[in-house]
Amino acid sequence: MTLLAALYGVASELPAVGPAANGLTASVLGLLLSAAYRLGRANIERPLTMTLTLLAFAAGGIFDVSAALIVVASGLVGILCLAPAAPKEGDR
């Protein structure tokens, strides 16, 4: 990967790379959307999780909030509202 990064550094100076990079970016976008769909189907099951997704989108895309902060905050909401119920005394 380090070698690829070094080669990319040299190649990215060439004028023909711009259009190729646009095509590459568009196909990366397709792959990421497919990953987003798979992750979404696994993670968005109820109104609260859909709300967390929309809030994360707004916080990251509009308000430029730190990504790590968004994930941690959403995770904390998960602990409070989405954690499995604690086993009862009799279940142990």
Place this chain on the structure above:
Amino acid sequence: MTWELFWRFAVVSLLAFGGGQAAIPLVERIAVHETRWVGPEDFSAAVAFGYVTPGPVLITATFIGYRAAGPLGALAATLGVFLMPWFLAAAAARLLKRLLHHRWLQGFGRGAGPAVVGLLGVTALGLARQSFVHWAYPVVAVLALILAFRTKIHPVFILMGGTLVGVAFGK
């Protein structure tokens, strides 16, 4: 900078709920927007190379580390992104097994997962803004999505196809 590469990628590895692809939006937000280590085009190339090379897609960290700070940056980013998972898997496997079943960690994952999907949406929007300079590119993106979703074609061929379309249209 090398220390920052290390600790930021260590944080990414700890927050990658849902696997390596789930960490991509975190990497993009941090590397492109928060620190400006790389530009959006470099990020696309990093992800593409992450898909092309064998192993986890999070190897994109190595690419970004190199572009940001040379070989030492590549080393710092690679150690950052892989050291903690390796440590947890190797040294604390038994403890990790118990932790993963802890209801708080399960709850954290259930909350973090949807946020990652939202952030993937932000990343996707950014890539669309950057690359949709010609009508052919939305078509490429939709075709890539369909091929990735409906077929078992290796991503490397999808990426090569998109690159060739770019070369052919020359915009």
